Amino acid sequence: MHTITGKTVLVTGANRGIGRALLEEALNRGAKRVYAGTRQPFDHPDGRVTAVTLDVTDAEQIAQAAKTVGELDVLVNNAGQVTFDDLSDRAVLEKMFAVNFFGVYDTIQAFLPALIRSQGAIVNNISVNAFAPFPLVSSYSAAKAAAFNLSQSLRGLLAGKGVGVHAVMTGLVDTDMTKGFDVMAKAAPEHVAKNVYDGLEKGEEEIFPDAMAEPLADSWRSGGGKNLERQYAQMAAQIAAAQSA
Numbered sequence: 001m002h003t004i005t006g007k008t009v010l011v012t013g014a015n016r017g018i019g020r021a022l023l024e025e026a027l028n029r030g031a032k033r034v035y036a037g038t039r040q041p042f043d044h045p046d047g048r049v050t051a052v053t054l055d056v057t058d059a060e061q062i063a064q065a066a067k068t069v070g071e072l073d074v075l076v077n078n079a080g081q082v083t084f085d086d087l088s089d090r091a092v093l094e095k096m097f098a099v100n101f102f103g104v105y106d107t108i109q110a111f112l113p114a115l116i117r118s119q120g121a122i123v124n125n126i127s128v129n130a131f132a133p134f135p136l137v138s139s140y141s142a143a144k145a146a147a148f149n150l151s152q153s154l155r156g157l158l159a160g161k162g163v164g165v166h167a168v169m170t171g172l173v174d175t176d177m178t179k180g181f182d183v184m185a186k187a188a189p190e191h192v193a194k195n196v197y198d199g200l201e202k203g204e205e206e207i208f209p210d211a212m213a214e215p216l217a218d219s220w221r222s223g224g225g226k227n228l229e230r231q232y233a234q235m236a237a238q239i240a241a242a243q244s245a
Contacts, residue, residue: 039054074200
């Protein structure tokens with residue numbers, strides 16, 4: 001279980017939408033320092049906020065951000081991008097993976113030493129599309145499914161090092177990214193942010209923070225996929241223990 005009070009938090013994509021709401025909610029909960037990772041210049045009136053230039057597809061910026069931040073308790077991988085596509089253009093697929101999968105992976109790797117030292121937490125903003133792809137954003141959905149699998153794997157690999165890994169399974173949220181998706185009601189980013197940190201503090205491995213996502217929670221947590229993840233984690237731990245004996 002990880003509280004935000006008195007902790008150092010980094011939020012990527014923090015200048016708008018869910019990222020901005022996550023930044024503000026961390027401040028509301030008494031964070032000691034919040035690093036706002038953004039691609040553009042960013043100012044905030046609260047002295048606890050430090051802007052960090054961070055394009056998650058830029059290896060040099062990620063490395064520099066890790067040096068700037070130094071110690072870290074909670075990494076929130078929120079930066080993402082969505083594009084309408086029908087899987088006919090490989091370049092679109094590569095772009096979606098560059099941001100929504102490799103951006104998450106590279107950021108985690110850069111900050112992992114600090115998170116191991118603090119026995120902190122990784123929070124990855126995934127999507128319910130990781131469970132079932134929305135065909136009109138197929139490349140985005142595939143990248144989010146890969147990011148979810150990455151989160152599950154890291155959870156097992158890092159458990160022995162005291163680092164928690166949490167996947168936020170968001171539904172439709174009222175942000176710039178969801179313009180054009182008007183088939184159902186969208187959650188407010190502020191509502192989602194509160195539920196994300198509530199889930200983190202409760203130790204929920206998968207967090208279902210909005211009305212679209214929440215009905216999936218019980219069936220996932222008690223279902224075969226989650227049970228298989230737990231079995232694999234136990235097997236991996238047993239193998240690692242045997243190899244180190």
